[in-house]
Amino acid sequence: MGLDDRDALALLRDAVDPAGGSDELVRGFYTHWFAVDTSARDLFPPDMAAQRQRFAHALTYVLGELVAQRAQQPVEFLAQLGRDHRKYGVTQHHYDSMQNALNSSFRNHFGQRWTDRLAEATHDAVALMIGLMRGAADAEKGPPFCDGTVIEHMRVTRDVSVVRLQLDQPLFYHPGQYVTVQVPQWPRRWRYLSPSIPADRGGGVEFHIRSVTGGMVSTAIIAETRPGDRWRLSSPHGGLHVDRDGGDVLMVAGSTGLAPLRTLIMDLTRWGENPRVHLFFGGRYPCDLYDLPTLWQIASQNPWLSVTPVSEFNVDPPWARDYPDVQPPRGLHVRQTGQLPEVVTRYGNWGDRQILICGGPQMVTATRDALIAKGTPAERIQHDPLAG
Known part of the structure; x- marks a missing residue:
């Protein structure tokens, strides 16, 4: 039955749901993946806790949508993930090893509860997720990221800074969207930031950053950012918008x-x-x-x-x-x-x-x-x- 087997898909969803204690499964997946493909480890920061949490939430969302037989939003979500993951240097080889590792991790997790129905649903769900990400990444011809230079850093309150950059090339985004940003103090750690001005054809962009308690990236930005620093920005995400014909x-x-x-x-x-x-x-x-x-x-x-x-x-x-x-x-x-x-x-x-x-x-x-x-x-x- 594969993707039509809602009961089997629900078992997969519950297994990765952080609310149900999925850390052992997700940790095992990354351990297995990095063991069979050592180049994959270099894609991620040394501390994997936040990455494991994000991955578990993403899997839970997609599998939940498949259980509900809703296709459009997870397809769009996975395609965006594939396009965005190009910024990490993900290759087609990484998708192959990830697919094998994820299938193996589910099989090991269920152990004696593993059935042919569960195997078929796992194979089809993982193939769908990896295939959509791989296809979207391969189809995207634009650059995976753009770099820019910090030209101004203003400390406007004790824990808020305004940072202005001049990008090497313009970044086009819709008003209300956000991007992921990598700063030199924390390589391979990407933080979500929203531009505070509309897209500028000249390549100017401005961010407002608030230091979050325990947040390594935001704290480093506010305390250490200097003019001349080089930042890296990903493609835009998000859909906040105002419909000018939609009322007040x-x-x-x-x-x-x-x-x-x-x-x-x-x-x-x-x-x-x-x-x-x-x-x-x-x-x-x-x-x-x-x-x-x-x-x-x-x-x-x-x-x-x-x-x-x-x-x-x-x-x-x-x-x-x-x-x-x-x-x-x-x-x-x-x-x-x-x-x-x-x-x-x-x-x-x-x-x-x-x-x-x-x-x-x-x-x-x-x-x-x-x-x-x-x-x-x-x-x-x-x-x-x-x-x-």
């Missing part, structure tokens, strides 16, 4: 989650008429609202945009005096105090709006859940995939 818009940004929404807003300024856009921009302290002056400038010239600043605390900490004053001129809405989910839902459920939420996974989840609890249709809410 609510945007909710937590800290550097502002970046993709700022790009969308800047892109909208190309038109004289737009749907109304209301942006809630939140941070822990008032000084964390680092980009308010820019937002005020855009709102002052575009009457369709309104901005509500939100901070959890009403006053700044003493260290705020070491960083630029972010208080905008008079013209923005009065700053609100509280957490974003609570402040946003004070105004109702926004159920008639296109809703875009960007920021940390906890904030995005809390805001989405608060809106849905107020009666917002879930299908009207957009956000990027949350970290697993």
Whole structure:
């Protein structure tokens, strides 16, 4: 039955689901793969914990979609993975050894529970996943990545930096998309970042980066980035968008989650008429609202945009005096105090709006859940995939 055997596919999905304790299976897969193909080990960073987690979540998602007999989204997902994996230097040989290692790892995991039906479903599912990735990578003729030079690094708060680069060649992306970035301090560790300006034909790009507790890459970027550093950027991902014919818009940004929404807003300024856009921009302290002056400038010239600043605390900490004053001129809405989910839902459920939420996974989840609890249709809410 193969891909039509939903029971067998469900067993495979449950085996790789991190919620069910799949680390032994996933660890065994990588151990087996690296043993039979030593060149594959060089594709990954020394610490594999995060990679194993991402791989398990990706397998769980794809197999879950196959169980539900939904093909379109996993096909698109796997094709994008194949195109994106070119940046690591993945070759056709690596796909062959990966396919063999994954089949063997499933067989070893199930042991005496291994049946002909399970073998057939495993073979067909793995062949489908590897085949889609391999085919998309082989069909893609553009460069797998582009390099650029850091030309400016501004420390705008204690844990947020704005970094501007000049790319060797323009990188074309849609407003709201994100890319993966590799910095010289951490080779082979790619971090997701969203450009904060629309694609520039001259090759300019800007990122807003927030240092995450325990995050090695973000901490290194903020503490060590210097003009002249060479960064590497992958092809773009994501589908956040504003439909100009889809009605008014609510945007909710937590800290550097502002970046993709700022790009969308800047892109909208190309038109004289737009749907109304209301942006809630939140941070822990008032000084964390680092980009308010820019937002005020855009709102002052575009009457369709309104901005509500939100901070959890009403006053700044003493260290705020070491960083630029972010208080905008008079013209923005009065700053609100509280957490974003609570402040946003004070105004109702926004159920008639296109809703875009960007920021940390906890904030995005809390805001989405608060809106849905107020009666917002879930299908009207957009956000990027949350970290697993």
